[in-house]
Amino acid sequence: MSSGLFDLGFIDYVIIAAYFIFVLTIGFMLRKHTQTGEDFFLSGRALPTWITGIAFMSANLGATEILGMSAGGAEYGMIQAHFYWIGAIPAMVFMGLYMMPFYYASRARSVPEYLKLRFNEATRGVNAIAFAGMTILVAGIGLYSMGIIFRAILGWSLTESIFLSAIIVLVYVTLGGLTSSIFNEVTQFFLICLGILPVVIIGLYSLGGWDGLVDKIPEGFSHAWGDLGTTDNSLGASWIGVVLGLGFVTSFAYWTTDFLVVQRAFAAKNLRSAQMTPIFASFIKMFIPAITILVGLVALAVFPDIGTNGTSYNMALPLLISEYYPIGMVGLGITALMASFMSGMAGNISAFTTVWTYDIYQAYIKKDAPDSHYVWMGRAATVGGVALAIATSYMAASFPSIMDYMQTLFSFVNAPIFGVFLLGMFWKRMTPWGGFWALVSGITFAFIFYFLLPVEFPTPNAGNFWRAWWVWVVTTVVGIVVSLFTTPKPEKELKGIVLGAGKYRSYKGFVWYKRPGVLGIISLALFVLINIIFW
Template sequence: MAFHFYLIGAIPALLFSALRFLPLYRTLSIRSVPQFLEIRYGPQMRLLNACVVACSLLLLGGVSLFAVAQFLEVAVGWSFITGGVATAIVVLVYILLGGLRATIYNEILQLTVVLLGLLPIGFLSIRYLLVTTRTDQVSLGHLWVGMPTASVSSPFDVLGLTVGLGFVLGFGYWCTDFVLMQRAFTARTELAAQQVPLWSGLAKLFFALLVVCPGLVAARLFTQLGTTARYEQAIPLLMQRAYGPVMLSVGCTALAASLLSGVAANVAAFASVWTEDIYRTQLCPGRREEHYLIVGRCAVVFAATLAVLDSSITFYFSNMMEHVQLIFTIFGTPFWAIFLVGILSPRITTRGAFAGFLAGMCASILHLTVSISGYLRYGSMMSASFHSAIYAFFVTCLVAVGVSIFGRSDYESGTGPTRWSQLKSTHRVYRSTWVLAMILIALLLSINWLLR
């Protein structure tokens, strides 16, 4: 399943983002997704999106902090609370001292440490799997063979993975991901900005092997996974068995660095959304830059503190990805729907988009409530989230189109044509970007075929 999250759940959306959305953002000089929604729908939709994104970033920060605390509990023996507080303090220090640029540079350094720590365990795991598969005749499993086309009783089905995860949740996250957009907007050239998602996609392919292969080995060696130990503890347990003292310290540092980057990215993104899209534009415009800098630093402290408090929510889920997909299903799916219909049709009004968003969010919450209550039984909570995302997406689109058709058009008030003409402005996609995209598509298809 982890392969599906890396492949179907990310790479198609990253391709679409690089070839369509980022060139559009750069052409319009857009610095954030809420700003894009303001151009298309008006300031009310920008405020609504900013509030929803801020809430989801706080929850995602808690999930990332939960992962760090779980790792520290296995590697160092710290309690969950101690590990969470220590992580929050470290993140606070380097964000407050260096800001967003320090966060980005720190992520690059963390990537180097991650490679040093995870490459050995990745190669050892691949070797172990190849040897045991040949000698014991044990199957490594398949990505697609044996999976039903559409079945709510199955843990996963093709419809839920391709439409729910691949199109709705994957596109909804990566095409509107505030963290990814921040990195692309800081690029010095338009070409570099366009290729940020593509290089991220290539990294996804590589890290899929580093994460999934050790997980497969850990599932064979540690029978307590899923019972007395959580699945998030698989790689730390494997490192304790495979590494010596020196490599164990490097590996633990690598895992801590990779998990810390997720916490820092969500905390910094929340501070940016709150300061730029809520406080500066709606609550207190026209102040000096020093004032907004202080507000942003206060937002960083608030986000880190709240991440510590809400990190324990993840204990109620069997694994972190169930929690993450639930957040994206409720908050991300409706906005992706109005995002897409707003680009495809100039007739979608602000009132229609607002009504569609509320209807889609209510539909996802209602469907998940019915599923959790047992009235509608799915093979897994993850499958329920995938199908809930599908329903929420189509409900949002239908309500937005219906309200826009039967309500007063923005064209009557003169705002619609201006916004639509801005969105239809020309933008350039470089040839090297297309070449890199074709390479990524070929690799994606090849891996899915080989592991089918």
């Protein structure tokens, strides 16, 4: 029934079909609960921490992440885990403890809207346009990735794969809005655990456990920090580049300002739940390498010629599924991949829809329409966003590396906005025009650095790390200089949205496991322990 890598049985097709029916059913069931703008775009700000926490983490766990990081594990080893550990955990904890109170107190419906409240309309407009464009490009990457993988493993054509997933996402996001996306992200997480984790366990068992795996992979592939004393490693960057470029700028820029993930915390039922959302997610994020990096290491041990015999590293996970899974389990593994592809795309589309509707359409095209009109526009924007994503999916085919393409996009948009946020949230003297010119200068310098400056880096990863660092430096310097020569907002307009301009919420009366600060410390302690173990 298939001309691809797998010969699927009847039960496999039943499992795949059942998933499609399930996600469509969620969309239809949630339609009656998405009548207002806050329902459609922010899930009514009523979801519990465990749901928003899983969604916060899962929004970043698309199939490009699973396949790309599995490929990275096979090609580079445990050093790739920096994207999960130093490249995520500190930023997620910082987001929950120090940035989420300002976001939530502002009652902003999006990250660009917060920028309007903190700075001015011009700053909001620049960020909204840049972010909307980036989300469409990233959604297109997800569609293209799904197309090339399912062409290989199921024999489907690129166009069939792209249009099928696009139609499914279009239906359930149009009907259920953000709530539909979030519930599918939660479903995706459990499907990934059920569909992919067993292949790691089976693979490790067949290799004789961790020690047996280490014996069959190149020396140093089981360590994360050991080779970072110089740039002579697979990342092409020393520890200082990893710490500054990835651990500070790129990580914090993504996890604290990218509306794709921040939107999930906005949907929480109260401030404490919103703060707990990224902290709860950090505990899960720490162990995601078990279903990404370890997949690549096991694949390298089982298929030592991968990457050198015409077989792409991107096929690490599909090859293991084909090797170890019987009929029925294959369907579950394929469904997990499908869920991650479509969930990642849905997250980008729902974020695009919110920013387009509130920060572009309402702000500049139709300001005073009733709430029902903006819900209608949100659904129309979903259709338009999916159509644009289909178009950009073919653009992604022109880039040799999907993961490098994504990291480059993030350095263009997220690094400058992080510089603006860091100054804006923690320095009352930052002025509206300081924020605007800092953001414009950062984005402009990112393009100049990438396209015009003749700087050679050992690897694309090293280039992205250092570009992000210098873009942040330029953004910060411009923001400070312009602010010193322009007029700040009165402190009364900054109440609750800037450090020192309002009272900070305390949770001293709560039990320890309900206090964001305590859980944040525990998360950071585990983060340090894991890095020591895999040093």
